[in-house]
Amino acid sequence: MRPAAVRAVPPADGLGGAGVQYELKLDGFRCVAFARGDRPPYLQSRSGRDLSGEFPPIAAAVARLPEGLVLDAELVAWRAGRFAFEELLRTRQARAADDTALGLIAFDVLALPGRDVRRLPLADRRRLLLAALADVPPPVQAVLATTDRAEALAWTEQLAGTGVEGLVCKAAGSAYRPRGAGQVWVKYRRSDTVDATVRALVGAAARPRALVLELDDGRVLLSTPRLTAVQSRQLAEAAGEFLGPAVRDPEHGSLRPLTAVLRAEVTVTGRPPAATFVRLRGD
Template structure:
């Protein structure tokens, strides 16, 4: 047949390649012809290694890096660095070249994370999730969702596909970086996840340790390693395909069979959904690895490639900020501002997370302080976070959100539980997501523009392991809106939008920091509860602008119990309110979230905020 101007002699089309299903070689060629338009862009300029099965998957199978015997001379080949210096590999650029090598029994296609023109300079990060005995692809899903969140906290977006074997692959577009550095970042990420979830994750290859766990294989970022390409067939008993997935599709899979796709199914998926990995090919999606900001820091700032460290010979840097410090508080807005909407100079858009506001002070040999929005030290209630902050360089001060994570979502309710109850809970992870830097060792940086503080923040946290991570941020409004929608299922509340050129000045913060929430969610102070103290019926709320509302409708039994538990220590003696009758006033502030609807407006209670 003639393909792309080249004449191909396709032979033995009825030879059975997959005996279990009776799938012949002709079906394999037909499959690659059907998907080549989506597959080839993911191979562009990448040297291909093959798994050859010339007599089918149950006969001899072997790896081929050099061009297989019989490769047409018009198929492009390139020299690739190797220990011998003599390695030459195929680069597939056309449907004709793809069918030519498939006709030679090249069933599986594997590529490195770099291009032939720039060896060992990766533009993609990959994490291969491989389940051990007793685990499966649904276990991999749990790990994938945890990794997605950790990558997002580093400003990196991940896409996912099945491996076509037992597990999943996470793929991340990055600005070109040396493979060794990408591999180091991936290893640190996997190790940190294992430290936090040792019952679920392992990052070393020893099979004895993998029983019931998922190996997060970071090593495929090594310049000498390759990964199964999107849409490649696999040499498995069934003709399975490494198939791109939507995150929502992965999350709703009820059975591991929901995540197995064969050569008979993938062309129809492509026709229905297009290439779900197409965003990987958009250079605008690439982001720098943490610790590699695009621009240099201002004169006199610490190097951006490494975090500030303690001074030599035991000298302690001066701590220039001490708790409490006044924090900037964003004003609520009804719409996300445009890129020039906060006085010019650009806008930085950050994910609005669901947690406790927390200013973290690293104080050397003394215990860390976690200052709440109201000035209270949260360190005794959250020892793991306090311990992580204590390991930071003395004098470092972060403005951050203390969050809890459970079952793939932010779990604000876990923060309201007692320290003992949280310690006894399973599957709950705590984190500190930093969105601003207030001080370095010996230096107050609040007067610097936000763009400079952001660069210093990324540098300071470049080598810091979880649970401390920088917030996901961008200066692209459209990208921020996409993030907000894509991460809605994780509990992301909205966006905080900040003037990129503004210093950190709490007074007048509402003009340069604003927050956008989905819906009409507002904050208020609980002034009193109605009904019995043990079973409150409603709340009397006072807005920050002075307006007062009685919550309607009546609290649900679950809400009533939660309110009673948190409000009980703050209740004063019964009193009579002129508008609402018998009430129990609160002797100290308690914050709540609610929505206003209708005309005249009525308040619907959502939840209490423990911070």
């Protein structure tokens, strides 16, 4: 099941009204883990590829689970006090040399030994998941989850520094439907509102379609999505007297660099990061 993106965390009586389970959204590789007894474990990626060879510590941990247990999970890396997605893209030798910790954070159980449980309500599957992993040590563990919306929102603030992306919110009564989640599973990605410097307008000077932004940490991003007509007009008016000669950028086309500092408020989300223009700063 793949959750749909939403801009706000649903209330506890949302998603059908039978209760909502809120889970931490982690930045890693989605993985369905099959414990197969005497046969090697299978770590299935979204594309169906077996990840076992790339992540031996996780494969070894899944091999120790009861035969027939199937977990839907996120394969994550942890380094220097935070989740580090980029470590998953390195070779296993490089991760081992840097003592990168790996984890398999399970958020659902699809099968128990001899029993397919996908049709059970999520609340029941959660209880079965916790029971199945009760005596299992790291690196396999259950995701942090709650039915208390306020508690979940507090987690996103308290754990933002560790790289937690946001929340996945699921109808407590939902069965597991492999071909889609509809609106019974949704994901809320926490965004950071930050200040940035507008370095250039993209497109026509009188009607820019985007901005080249420099964040205070030095990152340079192109604003997305396309500016609205109102935003475009406001930016053209504010930047008008500060526009330098047009230059041609091989990726973004015509740019008009600014010759003075123009500050903006933007929200930064996702991986790779994307910046959405909110407003010009009054100062």
